[in-house]
Amino acid sequence: MAFFLARRLVQAVLILLGVAAxxxxxxxxxxxxxxxxxxxxxxxxxxxxxxxxxxxxDQPLGMQFLHYxxxxxxxxxxxxYTQKTEVLPLILARLPATLxxxxxxxxxxxxxxxxxxxxxAVRRGGFVDRSVMMLSFVGVSSPQFVVALLLLYxxxxxxxxxxxxxxxxxxxxxxxxxxxxxxxxxxxARMVRSAMIEVLRHDYVRTAHAKGLSGxxxxxxxxxxxxLLPIIAMVGxxxxxxxxxxxxxxxVYGWPGIGQLxxxxxxxxxxxxxxxxxxxxxxxxxxxxxxxxxxxxFVDPRIRSQ
Amino acid sequence: MRVLxxxxxxxxxxxGLVVVVLVLLAAIFAPWIAHFxxxxxxxDGLSLEGAPLPxxxxxxxxxxxxxxxxxxxVLFGARTSLIIGLVANGVAVAIGLLVxxxxxxLRGAAGNLLMRFTDxxxxxxxxxxxxxxxxxxxxxxxxVAMVIALVNWVQVARIVYTETxxxxxxxxxxxxxxxxxxxxxxxLLHILPHLMPTAIVWGTLGIxxxxxxxxxxxxxxxxxxxxxxxxxNIIFESQSYFQDAPWLVFIxxxxxxxxALSFNLIGDALRDILDPTxxxxx
Numbered sequence: 001m002a003f004f005l006a007r008r009l010v011q012a013v014l015i016l017l018g019v020a021a022x023x024x025x026x027x028x029x030x031x032x033x034x035x036x037x038x039x040x041x042x043x044x045x046x047x048x049x050x051x052x053x054x055x056x057x058d059q060p061l062g063m064q065f066l067h068y069x070x071x072x073x074x075x076x077x078x079x080x081y082t083q084k085t086e087v088l089p090l091i092l093a094r095l096p097a098t099l100x101x102x103x104x105x106x107x108x109x110x111x112x113x114x115x116x117x118x119x120x121a122v123r124r125g126g127f128v129d130r131s132v133m134m135l136s137f138v139g140v141s142s143p144q145f146v147v148a149l150l151l152l153y154x155x156x157x158x159x160x161x162x163x164x165x166x167x168x169x170x171x172x173x174x175x176x177x178x179x180x181x182x183x184x185x186x187x188x189a190r191m192v193r194s195a196m197i198e199v200l201r202h203d204y205v206r207t208a209h210a211k212g213l214s215g216x217x218x219x220x221x222x223x224x225x226x227x228l229l230p231i232i233a234m235v236g237x238x239x240x241x242x243x244x245x246x247x248x249x250x251x252v253y254g255w256p257g258i259g260q261l262x263x264x265x266x267x268x269x270x271x272x273x274x275x276x277x278x279x280x281x282x283x284x285x286x287x288x289x290x291x292x293x294x295x296x297x298f299v300d301p302r303i304r305s306q
Numbered sequence: 307m308r309v310l311x312x313x314x315x316x317x318x319x320x321x322g323l324v325v326v327v328l329v330l331l332a333a334i335f336a337p338w339i340a341h342f343x344x345x346x347x348x349x350d351g352l353s354l355e356g357a358p359l360p361x362x363x364x365x366x367x368x369x370x371x372x373x374x375x376x377x378x379x380v381l382f383g384a385r386t387s388l389i390i391g392l393v394a395n396g397v398a399v400a401i402g403l404l405v406x407x408x409x410x411x412l413r414g415a416a417g418n419l420l421m422r423f424t425d426x427x428x429x430x431x432x433x434x435x436x437x438x439x440x441x442x443x444x445x446x447x448x449x450v451a452m453v454i455a456l457v458n459w460v461q462v463a464r465i466v467y468t469e470t471x472x473x474x475x476x477x478x479x480x481x482x483x484x485x486x487x488x489x490x491x492x493x494l495l496h497i498l499p500h501l502m503p504t505a506i507v508w509g510t511l512g513i514x515x516x517x518x519x520x521x522x523x524x525x526x527x528x529x530x531x532x533x534x535x536x537x538x539n540i541i542f543e544s545q546s547y548f549q550d551a552p553w554l555v556f557i558x559x560x561x562x563x564x565x566a567l568s569f570n571l572i573g574d575a576l577r578d579i580l581d582p583t584x585x586x587x588x
Contacts, residue, residue: 014422015425015426015429016429018422018423018426018429019426019429019430022426022430023438026438026439026442134318137567137570137571137574138563138567140514140570141514141518141563141566141567141570142563142566143518143521143522143525143538143559143562143563143566144522145521145522145525145541145545146541146555146556146559146560146562146563149541149545149548149555149556149559150556150559152548153548153549153552153555153556157549240429240431240432241431243431243434244431244432244433244434245433247433247434247437247526248433248522248525248526251526252545262434262437263526265441266437266441266526266527266528267527269441269442271438271441271442274434274437274438274441274442275438277434278430278431278434278435278438281430281431281434282429282430282431285429285430285431286429
């Protein structure tokens with residue numbers, strides 16, 4: 001098992017290196033010349049050339065890449081074109097808000113998904129089951145920004161239960177977290193359902209029933225633990241979905257996280273910030289998957305013994 | 307034909323099919339259906355106070371903040387959204403087929419390299435990568451389509467890879483090879499036909515993803531640029547008025563939802579019909 005985890009760790013590092021290579025090549029080959037963007041509109045060609053030299057853009061490709069990776073390892077994600085500051089502090093300052101939002105979104109998704117997935121699996125063919133199957137499709141077919149605006153329209157503008165936008169109190173978190181969590185919850189419930197159905201077929205579940213345990217104890221105490229593994233792997237994968245989702249959700253709700261930072265950077269073509277957020281998100285996705293790998297042995301003793 | 311008959315027998319797939327046909331017809335015949343041009347800022351398109359008109363009367367869906375007929379814009383927006391949906395997803399499935407097939411057939415170092423690259427692409431959040439690309443490339447309709455294709459081929463490649471690996475081991479391929487068939491012949495005549503169901507299913511499911519991604523990019527202001535209407539940028543243009551003129555946001559929003567849902571329902575039914583072993587799995 002230690003070998004397996006070590007291999008996953010090496011893979012994660014390689015993937016991150018590849019991610020860095022791709023963002024680097026994107027920056028290198030794209031038509032927008034960063035030196036021109038930094039210099040501004042009224043710059044002379046000499047000024048542009050000076051900036052290009054200063055940033056090392058006149059060096060060979062390989063050297064530039066090594067330099068780039070070296071900088072990344074020191075936490076240097078470059079300087080913002082418009083805000084004239086380092087990108088990393090900008091991202092770090094906004095990371096907590098995003099983490100709060102993501103955590104709340106995951107709680108919503110997992111709570112709804114687990115509850116309805118389990119009910120759907122136990123009462124196969126029943127009302128909940130059919131609703132879950134149908135709603136899971138509606139969830140993945142919904143444009144997130146429309147749902148965000150709809151929630152705002154109904155619960156903030158019309159009913160006035162929650163604030164329109166902003167950050168600070170628990171009431172601010174509710175609508176953004178619902179937007180993030182509800183759409184994925186249907187699909188999540190579907191995954192939980194199929195994992196549970198797989199487990200409920202086993203003989204030990206019948207044995208548990210036969211020895212007179214209550215239905216609740218059989219399902220939650222005996223079946224669920226064995227169905228948890230794919231469910232945990234799903235959370236790891238979902239972190240990627242969430243990272244994409246936060247851009248839209250934070251833009252609509254004015255949530256001061258890295259998604260909003262990226263959105264503002266998009267409007268000003270502030271490439272280092274966009275790339276910085278992309279890198280941090282990729283890091284989060286790799287870490288999320290890695291975390292799922294590391295948690296698995298604690299959830300499932302069968303993996304521990306391998 | 308058998309597939310079509312089976313599709314019609316399923317209520318949810320039939321619903322999807324009807325919606326998709328309606329949307330296609332609306333997109334094709336947009337100039338004949340709409341009474342107004344999508345770009346005309348109508349003289350009577352705003353109220354006396356300068357506010358957009360709510361749905362009803364001359365304007366089925368009302369008018370937008372510039373006094374343009376929303377129904378006409380949605381019809382012409384269907385063209386943009388569907389073109390991107392079909393082109394972007396067609397390209398994505400083609401790339402996915404090529405990469406997955408080559409990696410699965412070649413195996414060895416080359417196959418490994420291709421699949422590691424695919425894994426790498428999986429580590430990128432699709433929307434953010436598309437945002438980064440679109441923000442840098444000065445978006446137009448075709449650029450947006452290409453950006454979406456570049457982030458969406460990965461899943462197809464993974465599935466095709468797994469299927470190809472299984473196929474290559476099968477007896478009929480081994481037999482074919484021992485008869486002296488070349489690689490090109492085996493791939494084109496014997497492996498590719500077996501991958502067609504997968505391509506069709508993902509070709510359909512992927513359109514839903516693509517339509518949503520286009521709408522999202524346009525909503526963020528880096529998709530198709532106004533005045534050319536797309537479902538996403540219609541919402542983008544009026545999002546700040548969503549309290550006073552909710553129809554400007556929620557009518558196109560509902561249309562995006564129903565369209566994406568329809569493609570998903572058809573794709574799901576096709577998966578059941580074309581691949582009976584998957585039935586009821588997910």
